[in-house]
Amino acid sequence: MAQLFxxxxxxxxxxxxxxxxxxAASTLAVAYIMDRGPWITDVRVAPEQPVYFSHKHHVxxxxxxxxxxHTGVETSHFAxxxxxxxxxxxxSQIWSNASVTQPIRDSWTSGKSIAWTRVxxxxxxxxxxxxxxxxxxxxxxxxxxxxxxxxxxxxxNTLYMNWCVNCHRNPAQFIRPKSEVFNMDYKYPSDQAQLGxxxxxxxxxxxxxxxxxxxx
Amino acid sequence: MFRRKxxxxxxxxxxxxxxxxxxxxxxxxxxxxxxATDFFGDGRSERxxxxxxxxxxxxxxxxxxxxxxxxxxDVDYFPIQITKADLERGQERFNIYCSPCHxxxxxxxxxxxxxxxxxxxxxxxxxxxxxxxxxxxxxMTNGYGAMYSYASRVANDDxxxxxxxxxxxxxxQNAPPDLAxxxxxxxxxxxxxxxAGGMK
Numbered sequence: 001m002a003q004l005f006x007x008x009x010x011x012x013x014x015x016x017x018x019x020x021x022x023x024a025a026s027t028l029a030v031a032y033i034m035d036r037g038p039w040i041t042d043v044r045v046a047p048e049q050p051v052y053f054s055h056k057h058h059v060x061x062x063x064x065x066x067x068x069x070h071t072g073v074e075t076s077h078f079a080x081x082x083x084x085x086x087x088x089x090x091x092s093q094i095w096s097n098a099s100v101t102q103p104i105r106d107s108w109t110s111g112k113s114i115a116w117t118r119v120x121x122x123x124x125x126x127x128x129x130x131x132x133x134x135x136x137x138x139x140x141x142x143x144x145x146x147x148x149x150x151x152x153x154x155x156x157n158t159l160y161m162n163w164c165v166n167c168h169r170n171p172a173q174f175i176r177p178k179s180e181v182f183n184m185d186y187k188y189p190s191d192q193a194q195l196g197x198x199x200x201x202x203x204x205x206x207x208x209x210x211x212x213x214x215x216x
Numbered sequence: 217m218f219r220r221k222x223x224x225x226x227x228x229x230x231x232x233x234x235x236x237x238x239x240x241x242x243x244x245x246x247x248x249x250x251x252a253t254d255f256f257g258d259g260r261s262e263r264x265x266x267x268x269x270x271x272x273x274x275x276x277x278x279x280x281x282x283x284x285x286x287x288x289x290d291v292d293y294f295p296i297q298i299t300k301a302d303l304e305r306g307q308e309r310f311n312i313y314c315s316p317c318h319x320x321x322x323x324x325x326x327x328x329x330x331x332x333x334x335x336x337x338x339x340x341x342x343x344x345x346x347x348x349x350x351x352x353x354x355x356m357t358n359g360y361g362a363m364y365s366y367a368s369r370v371a372n373d374d375x376x377x378x379x380x381x382x383x384x385x386x387x388x389q390n391a392p393p394d395l396a397x398x399x400x401x402x403x404x405x406x407x408x409x410x411x412a413g414g415m416k
Contacts, residue, residue, distance in 0.1 A: 063327050065312040071369050078249040089364040094332045113260060115252060124244040 036158065046152035047117040051103045059148040059184065066140055066182055077129040081116060084108050120144075120155050126214050136203050137175045138167075141184050148184045164214070171205050172196030178203070280350070282372060284357065290350030296373050298380045306381030309374045313366060322385040334362045339382055340389045352379040 038045050058064050067073060072080030084107040095101045107114045122128055133143075141147070145156030157163055167174050175196050180186045189195055199205070247253060247261035256263070265271060276282035281295035296302075310318075317326040322339040329335045337344060344351075356375045359365040370378065391399075 062316070062331070064316055067312050068316065068369075081250055083368065085364060085368065090328055090331075090333060092364075093334060093362060094328070112258070113252075115259075118248075123242040124246065124248070125241055 041158040041160070042154075043156060043158055044154050046150070046154035047119060049117055049152070050114055051116075052100050054151040055147045055153050056149055056151045066184075073130045074134050075131050077127070077131065079130045084114060119153055120159060122159060127216055128214065134181055135178070136171075136205050137178050137181060137199055138171075139176050139181045139183065139186055141186060142174050142176075146184065165209060168209050168213070169207060171207060172200045175199045175203070175205065276372075281376075284350035284353035290348040290354060292348035292350065294349060294376055294380060296376050298377065302377045303380055303384060305374065306377030306379070307384075309370060310378050310381045310385075313370055314378065317363075321389065322382060323389070336361075336363065339386050345386055345390070349379050349383065352382050 034040055037043075059066070069082040069086055070079040071082075072078055084104060087101075087104045088108050091101045091104055096105075103114060106112075134140075143157060147153060172193065173196060176186055176188070177199065249262075251261045252259055253261040255261075278295065280286050280291045280293075284290060310322075311320060314322075315326055316328045317324075317333055318336055318339075319325040319329075324336045324338050326333075326336075339345075353375050354360075355363065356370065356378065357365060357367045366375070
């Protein structure tokens with residue numbers, strides 16, 4: 001009876017073992033990259049909106065404060081989306097015949113809401129509150145990035161739990177003086193570790209990492 | 217043989233289940249703030265207040281404080297106490313909500329006016345210098361001319377604080393010489409004052 005395996009079978013066996021290991025590793029790597037990449041997280045992907053509204057124009061060019069439109073951000077869990085009345089405050093007079101502002105006028109005359117697409121859509125099992133972050137020295141741009149440079153708004157962070165927990169474990173990394181919270185051009189000082197620790201103490205910021213802080 | 221087959225089915229189902237292609241927990245059957253709905257005719261999950269009802273904390277019986285008027289006439293006093301902290305709060309709110317059109321000095325040269333909005337009057341206009349403080353509250357609450365109402369954007373008492381700050385702006389542009397001189401002497405003595413960032 002002839003030999004069942006030829007000598008080359010040794011090589012084939014070794015190569016296939018290596019191949020299986022590589023395949024498993026690269027599958028995991030691809031899965032990880034996809035999980036963190038824009039295809040899944042939507043980071044840096046600006047969704048289509050019903051109105052061509054540019055934060056860059058309104059914030060940077062016009063110098064309008066975040067709170068002019070997002071009125072609830074200091075007092076409520078929800079930053080607030082402006083009612084059509086807020087748009088019409090200026091656009092009843094400025095660009096009042098332009099086609100870009102047509103959806104606003106349609107909403108104003110018909111009384112129907114403008115159906116914006118939510119850019120920062122947290123999973124429903126997370127209960128986030130804007131006001132507590134704002135009132136304890138976490139700036140808008142820390143989470144939302146340089147919105148004043150975004151013609152179409154997109155998110156710059158994954159909003160994954162490890163991203164939240166990174167700050168919750170050590171808030172001193174990202175805290176800033178309360179007077180600078182709405183400063184979109186704020187730069188962290190070189191002695192942030194020191195200043196951060198001092199502000200954490202001064203504002204009585206707790207490092208809340210219990211599950212029930214965010215999941216109820 | 218049959219048993220082995222059913223074991224494979226269980227394993228396959230387990231793998232499919234663990235790969236989590238469903239997002240039931242991410243998108244639960246509840247409405248987030250401002251979420252759209254098919255349930256109500258207007259498409260909103262937010263419901264308007266039911267007519268002839270008063271929500272908790274919204275019973276506004278103090279006419280002067282909530283309308284700025286008594287017997288249809290603008291009041292000439294502040295119905296809430298105005299401290300230095302209130303004045304500073306008024307300054308902050310003014311700079312957020314009013315300065316885009318009225319300018320930081322209240323002279324009507326705001327950024328949005330530069331973009332084409334009708335220019336509002338200067339607060340040092342004699343008509344406004346003589347206006348009772350309730351007038352400013354009324355304008356903020358109900359709008360005036362080209363200006364829309366800010367009642368939904370600025371809380372009631374903050375509107376009084378803004379009115380107080382408008383009085384401060386009026387004074388700053390019209391300070392009597394004596395007062396200005398006193399302030400200047402004080403600044404020289406303490407080394408403070410002068411335009412921010414300049415005159416060093």
